[in-house]
Amino acid sequence: MGKRRSWTIMFVPNDESGTRQTRLDPFGVRLIIGVVVLAVVLVGLGMASYWKVASIALETSRVKAENARLTEEVQKVWELERLMADMLEIDYKIRTRLGVPFPEDWPGYQYELAPEIVTEEARADVGGRGSGSEGARVAGEEENSAIFFVWPVRHGWPTAEFSEGAGTAGGPHTGIDIAAQTGTPVRAVADGRVVFAGMDDRYGYLVEIDHGRRLSTRYGHCSRLVVRQEQLVKKGDIISYVGSTGRVTTGPHLHFEVRKNGRPVDPRAYLPKY
Numbered sequence: 001m002g003k004r005r006s007w008t009i010m011f012v013p014n015d016e017s018g019t020r021q022t023r024l025d026p027f028g029v030r031l032i033i034g035v036v037v038l039a040v041v042l043v044g045l046g047m048a049s050y051w052k053v054a055s056i057a058l059e060t061s062r063v064k065a066e067n068a069r070l071t072e073e074v075q076k077v078w079e080l081e082r083l084m085a086d087m088l089e090i091d092y093k094i095r096t097r098l099g100v101p102f103p104e105d106w107p108g109y110q111y112e113l114a115p116e117i118v119t120e121e122a123r124a125d126v127g128g129r130g131s132g133s134e135g136a137r138v139a140g141e142e143e144n145s146a147i148f149f150v151w152p153v154r155h156g157w158p159t160a161e162f163s164e165g166a167g168t169a170g171g172p173h174t175g176i177d178i179a180a181q182t183g184t185p186v187r188a189v190a191d192g193r194v195v196f197a198g199m200d201d202r203y204g205y206l207v208e209i210d211h212g213r214r215l216s217t218r219y220g221h222c223s224r225l226v227v228r229q230e231q232l233v234k235k236g237d238i239i240s241y242v243g244s245t246g247r248v249t250t251g252p253h254l255h256f257e258v259r260k261n262g263r264p265v266d267p268r269a270y271l272p273k274y
Contacts, residue, residue, distance in 0.1 A: 092159050092179060096251050102179075108157030109181050149189035149270045150235060152219060152256050153242065156180035159253065162266040174264035175218065175257030182252040184242040186219050188233040189256075189270075197225050197239075203255060204245025209233065214262075220255035221246050 007029055010021040024032070088108045095102060102109070160177035188209055195216070196208040203220030207227060210216045223243025233239060244252045258267040 088157055089159065092157070092251070102181075102251050104181070108159075108179050109155060109184075111157050112155055113151040113153060113158075113178070148272065149217075149258075149267075150187065151271060152186050152189050152217075153178055153180050153184050153254055154187075155184065156242075156254070162264070162268065175220075175255050176267050177253050177255055179251060179253045180242045182223055182241075182243055184254075185238045186222060186240040186242060186254055188235055188237045188239050189217055190235045192217075192233060194227050194229055194231045194233060194239070197227050197229050197231075200246065202247050204247075205240065205243065206246075207239050209239070214260060216259045216262075218255070218257035218259070220257070221253060223252075 006026070007024045008021050009024065010019060012019050084107070091106075092108065094100070156178040157180075158176055159179045160173055162174070162176060163172050186207075190209075190211045192209040192211040194207060195210045196206065198206065200206040200220070203218070205220075205222040205225050207219045207222065207225060208216060209219075219240055221242075221244055222240035223245065225240045227233060227237075227239045242252055242254050256267055258265050258270055
């Protein structure tokens with residue numbers, strides 16, 4: 001039998017004194033090689049993990065910085081919108097008090113309150129519980145559940161809120177005034193039945209719709225009406241056009257009113273946010 005090969009490692013200092021040597025058998029050599037390879041692999045994995053964590057941290061830092069920048073930009077947009085609202089409010093009041101006509105391109109007329117098209121999904125919001133008392137008989141529905149409306153006009157600018165100061169007749173304001181161009185289509189905010197369509201001493205051409213659930217809506221100061229009493233309407237149907245009829249001292253606008261059990265309530269509770 002041949003001798004097993006072995007390796008000798010010698011440690012020689014610079015002054016060649018105290019030379020030492022260590023003999024390694026094949027198992028010891030393989031063990032050292034294995035430890036070296038394992039160390040190299042571990043170092044490689046460690047470096048890869050470090051760079052991965054570092055890149056994630058760098059990307060996170062970039063995302064946070066971008067979010068902070070976008071938040072700042074959004075804040076600036078909100079501030080500009082509030083400034084625009086204040087300016088439009090002042091401009092509207094000055095024009096109406098002085099009798100100055102509104103230009104066709106007045107910014108408030110261009111503000112979008114609602115989509116151009118009322119989708120079938122939007123109609124389904126009140127489907128089956130709309131006109132008359134039919135919807136009130138739906139099993140399991142709470143009596144005071146709100147019907148979600150659509151905005152009665154697509155483009156316009158809310159100029160007076162519910163109970164904000166005094167109305168044109170000197171009393172509390174019972175609805176929302178929306179400044180819009182004369183002739184702007186006015187749409188039914190929900191399915192219902194027209195219970196009044198005609199001239200009113202205070203609101204001029206007025207439409208009132210019963211939506212069931214003891215909820216009704218009013219649309220005042222219209223220039224003309226396109227529905228008649230007892231007519232059934234669907235959400236989004238055109239019922240009239242914006243005007244300035246009746247006892248009003250402001251420019252063309254729609255007075256939109258919501259009534260619960262015959263008493264005016266804040267329309268904002270039923271309208272989507274724009």
